[in-house]
Amino acid sequence: MSLSRLSGTAARRPVAGRSLTADAMRRLKANRAAMASLVFLIAMALVCAVGPHLTGHAYDEVYQSYVRVPASLTPYPREAQVGPEMEKALARARVDLGTVAVVNGTASVEVVSPRRPLDPRITRYVDRSDLFANARLTDMSPDGHVGRIVADVRQVRFLFGTDLAGRDLLTRTLMAGRISLTIGLLATLVAVLIGVTWGATAGYLGGAADAVMMRVVDVLYALPFVFFVILLVVFFGRNFVLVFLAVGAVEWLDMARIVRGQTLSLKRREFVEAAEAMGVAGGGILRRHIVPNLAGPVVVYMTLLVPKVILLESFLSFLGLGVQEPMTSWGVLIAEGARSIEAMPGLLLFPAAFLTSTLFALNFLGDGLRDALDPKER
Incomplete structure (x- = not known):
């Protein structure tokens, strides 16, 4: 062509x-x-x-322990918050508390009940807190008046803070x-x-x-x-x-x-x-x-x-x-x-x-x- x-x-x-x-x-x-x-x-x-x-x-979950906290990239709680929060959680349990220790994300405190043996249900006071989870009572004394409460420290992040x-x-x-x-x-x-x-x-x-x-x-x-x-x-x-x-x-x-x-x-x-x-x-x-x-x-x-x-x-x-x-x-x-x-x-x-x-x-x-x-x- x-x-x-x-x-x-x-x-x-x-x-x-x-x-x-x-x-x-x-x-x-x-x-x-x-x-x-x-x-x-x-x-x-x-x-x-x-x-x-x-x-x-x-969106509707309320954290009573974290009201109006500022925005942060690091997780809560701060180390200084753990001890006071543990004492606050056990304030109604009518027990004497020792020093709160935090090791590898686990908080523990010695508890003493001078009047009657410790009730295992005492751990419910700790579980109600937003800072702790899986609380348990260990190292009980033979008479049941002395023990140790151990709980996992619950790590949470609030990138924008809370309201x-x-x-x-x-x-x-x-x-x-x-x-x-x-x-x-x-x-x-x-x-x-x-x-x-x-x-x-x-x-x-x-x-x-x-x-x-x-x-x-x-x-x-x-x-x-x-x-x-x-x-x-x-x-x-x-x-x-x-x-x-x-x-x-x-x-x-x-x-x-x-x-x-x-x-x-x-x-x-x-x-x-x-x-x-x-x-x-x-x-x-x-x-x-x-x-x-x-x-x-x-x-x-x-x-x-x-x-x-x-x-x-x-x-x-x-x-x-x-x-x-x-x-x-x-x-x-x-x-x-x-x-x-x-x-x-x-x-x-x-x-x-x-x-x-x-x-x-x-x-x-x-x-x-x-x-x-x-x-x-x-």
């Missing part, structure tokens, strides 16, 4: 096109800040989902991340689903339909948010799912206004008029032409709505209408830490660092998505 024929064949071969989604993904991948933020958010979600199972503590009730702050921060991210994402999805559908329909139909639909939005705007949530709690009870349903059922109003304004501009564009001239139904125009071109502002507003929902959830929890103890959220932890910032700054700094870094990542990702989905950049 001649060279001219090969070149003619190549010239007639159709050029493979690139979809708008592929083009947007290409521009998004070129934005390093947005991609780093996306990786960070995925990692944060995974850490909050898996982390509480790996810390070695339950005012003696619960591991790291575990509670990760568990709070589960709640805050779940409520933020689900409430945002509810708001986007309702708001985009309502706003796009009102803007495209126009006329009397638009006027009626937007007056409904105005009426809902006039209802107090807290009053609406209280009504939901009265009728449906206090429930975790109720929180994001209540928030999402209110936050869609702003989304509807934004989408309506964008739709009023888009429905006068040439590609919409061309679709109408070809006989495409209104629903098809909304799905294929209006809504896809709304992706940019909608996605950007979503990245702003997630932190707003997290703060709203914190407000509801403060009023007793949201997340209840022993469950928690980042907002609840920050509110608790703010009250003890002078004595225990870690109670505020650690959950605030998680929340702030997540909000920064959402903002960077929102900027990247806005640039990638902007029709003017295609």
